[in-house]
Amino acid sequence: MTHEEFIQLGEEQRKKNEQYKHSIDVCVAAACVSMQSDKIKKSIEDEVKKKELGTSCRIRGVGCMGLCAEGPLINIDNGKSLYCNVKEEDAQEIVSAIDKEPVERLKLSADVPFFNRQLKIALEDSCNVDTESxxxxxxxxxxxxxxxxxxxxxxxxxxxxxxxxxxxxxxxxxxxxxxxxxxxxxxxxxxxxxxxxxxxxxxxxxxxxxxxxxxxxxxxxxxxxxxxxxxxxxxxxxxxxxxxxxxxxxxxxxxxxxxxxxxxxxxxxxxxxxxxxxxxxxxxxxxxxxxxxxxxxxxxxxxxxxxxxxxxxxxxxxxxxxxxxxxxxxxxxxxxxxxxxxxASIGTEKSKGTKVFALAGSIKNTGLIEVPMGISLRDVVFDIGGGILEGRKFKAVQTGGPSGGCIPESHLDMPIDYESLITIGSMMGSGGMIVIDDSSCMVDVAKFFMDFCQSESCGKCVPCRVGTAQMHTILEKITNGSAGMHDFQLLEELCDIVKNTSLCGLGQSAANPILSTIKFFREEYLSHIHDKHCPAGVCKIKKEEEVIS
Amino acid sequence: MSKVRIKTLKIDDRDVGAREDQTILEVARDNGIHIPTLCQLDGLTNLGGCRLCLVEIKGSNKLLPSCVTAVEEGMEVSTNTERLQKHRRSIVELFFTERNHVCAVCVSNNNCELQNLAKQVGMTHVHFPYMYPALSVDATHDRFALDHNRCVLCTRCVRVCDEIEGAHTLDVRGRGIEAYIITDLEQVWGESETCTSCGKCVNVCPTGALFEKNKSVAEMKKQTKFLPYLTMMRGARR
Amino acid sequence: MTKLKLATVWLDGCSGCHMSFLDLDEKIIEIAEKFDIVYSPLVDMKEYPEDVDVVLVEGAVSSDEDYEKILKIRKRSKAIIAFGDCAITANVPSMRNRFKVDEVLKRGFIETNTDNGVIPNKNIPLLRERAVPVYEIVDVEIFLQGCPPSADLIYYALSELAEGRIPDVKERAKFG
Amino acid sequence: MELAAKKKAESTKDKRKKLVDATMRRHGHASHALIETLHSVQEVYGYLDDDALHYVAQELRVPLSKVYGVATFYHFFTLKPQGEHTCVICTGTACYIKGVPAILHAIKENYNVDAGDTSDDGKLSVLTARCIGSCGLAPAVVLDGEVTGKLEPDTLIERIGSMIKNDA
Missing domain, CATH: 3.40.50.11540 (NADH-ubiquinone oxidoreductase 51kDa subunit)
Structure with missing residues (x-):
């Protein structure tokens, strides 16, 4: 293809797009598809055909709009109205309303922090391009x-x-x-x-x-x-x-x-x-x-x-x-x-640009967001994320996955950048951000990650292969109430060995979820050990007499 | 022949010279400086898996495996700091907790590299909990047996079978703590289609995991001298 | 000079370590000059005395009886020497640890018995879930490796203690 | 009749083999195509059996033990045939904190299957996945390929029950 042909192709398509009076963009990324958005798209297409609107209505399957919690999402006329929680049977109503007032009961306001506080660079166009064209x-x-x-x-x-x-x-x-x-x-x-x-x-x-x-x-x-x-x-x-x-x-x-x-x-x-x-x-x-x-x-x-x-x-x-x-x-x-x-004009001194995060867990606006580096965790969780689910209390936000750590309330005002997250024992990671509320036990969360690391360890180097298994066993003991302070000390020692002597990043960072929960939620560990009590009520702790026998 | 450049560096405060293609471990050994090793064996490719040969390099907080780290000009290497000693002791202990090592009843008692390492690193006892996995012994081969209870997963056997014998009968199954050595498609050794019964795997095994069947407690002595010889005769690089 | 009070104890082990102790031969006279043996399978004393200075503990902690004993020993002794591999690593006794106690007893008393075997349930100490090294139950001051530790090693360790020094056995001892 | 059925079975067998062969051919039968080929085998046969591993080893000239080592290293591959129905449970962080342990427990109680296993009658395989990316639906479960979410253990058991009953 020559440059001229290339330019021409774009022009043709743009012209074609301009013919349409309306656009109906249905999110067909995995989260919405798992809520049947592909079927909804099909119903809308059928509906458009039925009403013979094919020449004035462009229907596209587009990428992620971000607010997965409210999916399936449909964008009408480039943001004129945004429909959420759409069902197959809504197709007719949506198509009928295309020239009239939008369907109020499905409408979601776009003028909310979730949308207007984001800055999209990596995700730019992601919800505005046909995923297959x-x-x-x-x-x-x-x-x-x-x-x-x-x-x-x-x-x-x-x-x-x-x-x-x-x-x-x-x-x-x-x-x-x-x-x-x-x-x-x-x-x-x-x-x-x-x-x-x-x-x-x-x-x-x-x-x-x-x-x-x-x-x-x-x-x-x-x-x-x-x-x-x-x-x-x-x-x-x-x-x-x-x-x-x-x-x-x-x-x-x-x-x-x-x-x-x-x-x-x-x-x-x-x-x-x-x-x-x-x-x-x-x-x-x-x-x-x-x-x-x-x-x-x-x-x-x-x-x-x-x-x-x-x-x-x-x-x-x-x-x-x-x-x-x-x-x-x-x-x-x-x-x-x-x-x-x-x-380079976006972000902080050492962390430029934006970062995409996947918000999940005990948060209202589960989904995908992109924010400028340097924004505070609090803004992400409580403003963009819409805060914690009804009736629960914020406890921590986990970043960096199995290599990262849990960040408590006291550090929420910290700016998100590579260095800050490392200073408090977590890391940027690829961008998973899990919000944890007071119904979760932090020792149990650490155990979850250690279970993960243990089963994902390749087994080539000894500290990671054996160390992660040992740490998991100790966490198991703590969560079932059979551990003493001696085990807790061993756990800390193992963290040190695995971190310093493992061959690759998996092992070197495997201890982070433990270290960060020990740092910020030490009392939860001690409560399991001393009082045989799980403050969140998650861990099934054996009765005293069972422990001794 | 192309010229080989020489680098100078310090190992444990001693000035030493090295060819640029040498590893820290090789240079240390040339100069009589002992660094503990387990998975490393002259004549096989290096793995960097046992983490016992880790050394400290000035200016870096990271510990590096000397068996695979090339020398660099002006490098200052410490091979036996307190930090390294502590980590090495812990690593040897982890080896002992991983499987069921009972020196007293082992064919390789008194001739075992793991047993020697325990002494070398000053392991008085194992302070991590033993894991006591349930593992089997494969004694189906006519002459040799594999006792998984004593295996340290150094993969010397896998490497010698692949790199020297060329049969690649052995490999590792699974991953992480559940990994173990297998023959072919995990059939028993005696039914292996590819094993040539050469016995190289037995000889390179640092512990009593691979042994000759007629040997009793403390009778199994390994000999690995054939390895550098074979490699040399085949005109390999090292 | 007052003599140190020495005890020796035999938990779950084969008594090989005690045999090695006897292998001190004539050196035992020298040891006897420095230590009073106040409790041992080798002497006739029913109750573990108070204020023992040094105790050599052979064997792993395998039964409830072992467990009770070692707690008492810890209370009444200044220094515990884990004496031999069974005391240090649980060694051979630990080879049952991957099985359940029931399975072990069934194997030992029924399956390998050509007569009609029964699992004894009276007058014998109950096996604990696992045979464990002594240090897992109580603090241990000194570890004497070996299966058994050589007589020379025992002699060295006791002589050092008699002189008020902590024996450094690292270079002299090995497991197995 | 019998002959026709046999012929038909033969031809499906050939068809499957052809798909695997095509993958290998696309990569020039290079040894590094091992993982791609195993994917292809699993896609057409449902799992990796010894015969298939033998065949792939021979065709790509990769040692048997190495093929086995690779096949067992990656948890996506399975060496056992799967049950008639599958229930994949997402064990990502979001799902975990929203109640995966209770779900696994309920399945074990009702069907006596652990994660990674198939029920004795071969009806149900229970698998786990490391985050299927439907965190908004946590806890998310994939029943015979369909993602569902926000299920209480009881409702899930019901759904599995009707899934199995449907083909009876």
Whole structure:
């Protein structure tokens, strides 16, 4: 495809869009689909056909609108009205009302903190693009950034934009993306690879899935730009097999892009070649660790290996490899379009831009949000999140999944950035944010995460393999009331060993949920140990006499 | 032949010279500095899994496995700090809690690397709880047996079978605390389709997990000298 | 110089450690000059005395009787030496720990018995769920590894104690 | 008749094998296609049996024990045939704090199946998943491929009951 054809395609689609008087956008990301939004969309289509509104009404299946708690969601005429909790039988009413007053009983106000306090960069367009149409993406300047980079910038210049943006890895570690890219760019190997890490394994995180389901082309475009910058001609997306919808849409998107020469050889008539293949994960959290992920793509057991050498020097098939997370790639197109400086003007001094979070747990507005770095946890939980479920009291918010920690009320005013979260024993992580109320026991929460780490440990290194199992046993003892202070001390000691001597990030951070709950909720541990009492009433504690015998 | 560059570094306050392709462990050994190891064995690829050879490097808070960490110019390495000693002792203890190690009735008593490590790191007793897993013994092979109770999952047997014998009869099943060594598709060893009965796995096993069947308590002596020899004869890099 | 009061105790073990103690041979005379053996399977004394200075405890804590004993011993002794691998790691007695007590008894008294075996239920101490090392029940001051610890090691440890020093057995002892 | 049935069985067998072969061919029978191929096997056969593992090992020239090591490392793969119906319970954090333990308990009580197992009559397999991403529906359960959520243990047991009864 030449540039002219490319421009023309976008124009055509835009014109086509303008013909429509109305638009009905139904969210077809997984959460809404699980509430039958795909069937609702079908009913609306039938209804439109019946009323012969096909030429004036555009119906699209779009990506995540964020407020999953109120799903299925439907957006009428680009935000004119937003319908929530829609059911199949509402289709007729919705279509009938299209030229008239909106259906009041389904209407949700868009002028609420949940919507107006967010800032969408990575998720920009996610609820405004047909999830399965390349043309629709092109109509909104899709692949424009790739074209500009390929034709107007040298790899070095494009890299400078990423460096200037201050973007840091969104998978959790927060490593400067520009630095990573430049390391791969200067590496000298026969071949280079770009890998998109979509092995979103944190329990309670669904940002990557939502992004891939909503606007897969944006990720492909970001990867292609990365390929151009670092000099790679092959990309892989490593995605969890548990995300069938995202896989389906990605496969579809790759095929579309290949057909239109947006992937493949001589992309858009330039000398640049870049292909993308999908590799499925198979249920191993540790494969989110980059060396384990590489092993998995190579068809091996997903065991990490010691670093250095880092994948940038020696990665997939021992070639220089760039690995970034989905959200990191999602930020590339906006950075290329608006410039690194624009991106760097958002956020805090060390954490630039925005961050996508998956809000879940005991919170009213469960769903997906994107906020500028530096916003306080309190604003996220109580303002955007709408606060705690009726009748319950806030206890903690858990960030960073099994590698993170629980943050209590007293730290809620802390700004969200990489450094602050680490100082209090949690971490940014990939963006799962679980709100915990007073009906949960923090020792039980720690046990949940240790159960997770224990079963996800690959078993290669001893401290993680045995240490996580030992810690889990002790937590089991504490929660059933058979532990003494001696066990508690052993637990703290094990945390220290596992943290300092484990081979990879999984082990090194496995103790964080325990350490942070000990730090902020020590009295809950002591209550289980001394008084054989679970303050939240969650743990089934044995009677005194049973313990002794 | 291409030139090999030389690096100078400090190990335990001693100035030492090294080829740039050497690991810290190799250089330490060349200079008579002892670093405890378990999964490492000359002639096999290095794993970095047992974490006993961790060392401290000045300027970094991270402990690094010396068996796979390459030397760097000006590096200052400490191999035996109090922090390392403490961690090593704990790691050896964790090994003892993981499976059912009973030195007194083991074929490898007095010839066991785990037993020696316990002494080396000054383990007076195991202060973590023993896990007492229920594990089996596979004695179906004509000449050898595998006692999972004594296995430390160092995977030396897996590596020697793959890298040296070329049969890859052995591998690890499952993951985490539930991982264990298997033959082929987890059929019993005696029914393995690929085992050549060469016995290399038995000889590289650091404990009494793999042993010859006619051996009784404390009678099993392993010999691993064949390994560097075989590697050399095959013209491999190391 | 007043002699130190020495006791030796035999819990769940094979008595090999005590045999090794006897292997001190003529050195036992030297030990006897420094210690009074106030309680031991080797001497005739029914009740564990108060104010014992040093006690060598052989064997794991396996039965309720062992458990009661070790609590009493801890109360009445200044220093406990976990004497041999059974006391330190629970060693051979611990090999039953992966089975339930019922299964162990059934195996020992019925399945392996060619006559009509019965599981005795009177006048014998009840087995606890697990055989455990002594330190899991009470604090232990000194660990003497070995199955059994060599006579030389025992001699060294006791001599050091007699001189008021804590024996450093790390270099001299090994498990097994 | 019998012959026809046999022929039909043969042809489905061939069809399945062809799908697996296609996956391997797409990757040039390279050894690194192991995981992709195992996915394909599980998709068409429902689980990984010894014959299939043998076949894949031979075709991709990967040692048997390595194939087995990989197949058992990844929890998505199963070496046992699944029951007629499946109930996947999400064990993500949000679901856990909203009552997964009670759900697992109720299933165990009513059907005597633990997570990861199949009932003795082969009717019901209970699986767990690490977050299916429907945190808004916590606790979320997937019954024969359909996501449902916000269920009390009692209601879930009823739903499972009617799911199993339907084909009787």
């Amino acid at each position: 390349l043309d629709d993406y092109l109509a909104q300047d899709g692949y424009e950034a790739l074209f500009d980079v390929l034709t107007k910038m040298s790899p070095g210049e494009a890299l400078q934009e990423v460096v200037k943006s201050g973007l840091r890895g969104r998978g959790g570690g927060g490593y400067p993306t520009g630095l990573k890219w430049s390391t791969v760019q200067i590496a000298v190997t026969d071949k280079k690879y770009v890998i998109c890490n979509a092995d979103e394994g944190d329990p309670g995180a669904f940002m990557d899935r939502a992004m891939l389901e909503s606007n897969p082309h944006k990720i492909l475009e970001g990867m292609a730009i990365a390929g151009y910058v670092v000099g790679a001609d092959q990309g892989y997306i490593y995605i969890r097999a548990e995300y069938p919808l995202a896989i389906k849409r990605l496969r579809n998107a790759i095929k579309q892009a290949e057909r239109k020469n947006l992937l493949g050889n001589n992309i858009l008539g330039t000398p640049f070649n870049f292909g993308i293949e999908i590799r499925l994960g198979a249920g191993a959290f540790v494969c989110g660790e980059e060396t384990a992920l590489i092993a998995s793509i190579e068809g091996q057991r997903g065991s990490p290996r010691p670093r250095p050498p880092y994948p940038a020097e020696s990665g997939l098939w021992e070639e220089s490899t760039l690995i970034n997370n989905v959200e990191t790639f999602a930020n590339i197109v906006p950075i290329m379009k608006k410039g690194g400086e624009w991106f």
